[in-house]
Amino acid sequence: MTAPGSVAERLNWLFEVVVTRDPATGAWRPYTNEEAGGAAVERLRAGAAPEPGQLAALAEFFGIDPAYFGDDLAVADRIRDELLVRGLRECGLLAYWICRIPVITQREHVRRALLRERADTGTIRTWHDADVQPGHDGGTMGMTPTPMDMAQLRELCCGLVDKLGLALPFTPHDLCERLAKQRGRRIKVKATDLGGTSGVGHLAPSRDVDRIFVERDSPAPQQSLVIFHEVMHIVRDHLTMSDSFTCGVGAAEDPVAGAYGDWREWEAEVGARELARLAQQRPKPNRLPHAAGSAEQSIAGAFGFTYGR
The missing domain is CATH 1.10.260.40 (lambda repressor-like DNA-binding domains)
Structure with missing residues (x-):
């Protein structure tokens, strides 16, 4: 050692x-x-x-x-970061966004990500800024995003659920599937080993797919929140503002108080919690289809009950 x-x-x-x-x-x-x-x-x-x-x-x-x-250890660390970025670019990534993690552990996460990307791709791929751009999902309509307040983010999330035609309740995977179809750009979610950091999410956009990584050993509700967080980065086109490979925000920050160093992280966390709230809602009886012409069935469906055939 x-x-x-x-x-x-x-x-x-x-x-x-x-x-x-x-x-x-x-x-x-x-x-x-x-x-x-x-x-x-x-x-x-x-x-x-x-x-x-x-x-x-x-x-x-x-x-x-x-x-x-x-x-000068600071210079050595800067060179390490440059080499990691170069390696990830050789893997065909447009950016590598790590969320809800203290800055002190970022480099190790990026190193592990690089090793994983190389293992997945096997061969070197190259790309150039001029001919590769991620597709927009309609969140900002291709314009540079400007900060939203909490009310605007909640309205955006409600509008997104309605626009995608998501039936309540829904899962993060339901949302990713509908959003991918609406954007014409794949979203792939993968549970993997992120070092036991259950609150951390990775977002890796490449030539034709946005990949979201979550810690495989974290509880399902935590995984859902992380996926919703990364989806908000996609919806708000946050990565079009820079090619930063980390965002450097700790998981203990308070989204209500707005104690985030990067407003994009604050937006993603506020939006993630709103999407998680919407995802758990039961449909109102008057919005349920009357499959057999029975109002009682719609009411029962709102509470999670179904009739046997």
């Missing part, structure tokens, strides 16, 4: 994050010690002191600023 921030730790991190492409299969693979410098590199990764000129040569090999191995 190498010490955090040591030369060995930084070098081992590079070997994990900066990869090469197998010319035969097109798949990603890590560089070997031999490719990077042989036995001297292997000793350095185990904690040995660097030889003169060795760190500069390694920086050139990995295509990074030699300051990565310098004494």
Whole structure:
């Protein structure tokens, strides 16, 4: 186990994050010690002191600023972030948005996300800003979103449920399916290992699909809230404002008080709670279909009861 921030730790991190492409299969693979410098590199990764000129040569090999191995840890962290962003872009992602998480753990989440993306795609894909843009869902009609207040967000959520024709009660997956059809752009929800962070959600838009990741071990109500939160980012076109890969907001923030550093996160959380409230509502009897011409059946349906055939 190498010490955090040591030369060995930084070098081992590079070997994990900066990869090469197998010319035969097109798949990603890590560089070997031999490719990077042989036995001297292997000793350095185990904690040995660097030889003169060795760190500069390694920086050139990995295509990074030699300051990565310098004494300024803030500079080293900035270079780490740049490498993570570069890796995610190579996976074909337009952005990578991590919600409801303290800033201190963001880099580790992005690193894990990069490893997962590479495992899923297998081969390198490239993209360019000029020819790839996420589709709009009608939330802002393609315009740059401006902040909404709580009343406006609640009205937006109610209007969205009506516009999509969702029957009460509904699930987050029902909402994603209807919204995807309305936008003409797929939304894929996946429960996966996010490090046990049950309140965290990941939103990863790529060329033709918006993917939402939730912690697989979190309770169902928590997963639902996280999915609704990410849906609000989609509905409000928040990611069209930047290509930021993190949003940096802790899960303990108060959406009612508005104690969020980023207004987009506040909107997503307020909207998520409103959607969760709407999703649990029972339909009013006068809005239920009279399948057999019976008002009693509609009333019973409002309370969750059905008649056997």
